[in-house]
Amino acid sequence: MPDRLPRRAVITFHEVAERQIAGMDDAALARLDPHLDTIALSPRTTGVQMRPDSPVREYAKDGVRIAYVSTVLGTVVLVAYVELD
Known part of the structure; x- marks a missing residue:
């Protein structure tokens, strides 16, 4: 059986986050994308519970x-x- 890629979560955005992302330029979106990928790969262990x-x-x-x-x-x-700062 071939190795499988890790299962990724589907990322959705609350309307507040959608507005924040809509206001970002391409450079900011490029900075954001790898972090969203990290969360999608392991959402229950990547961040810390607030x-x-x-x-x-x-x-x-x-x-x-x-x-x-x-x-x-x-x-x-x-x-x-x-x-993003």
């Missing part, structure tokens, strides 16, 4: 901050907030 009683996770690296929620099976990720 509070013990909250499903919201925060991923922060290289000046990129993303707040997101993953489904229980990790197949869908809802990105709620995106910030």
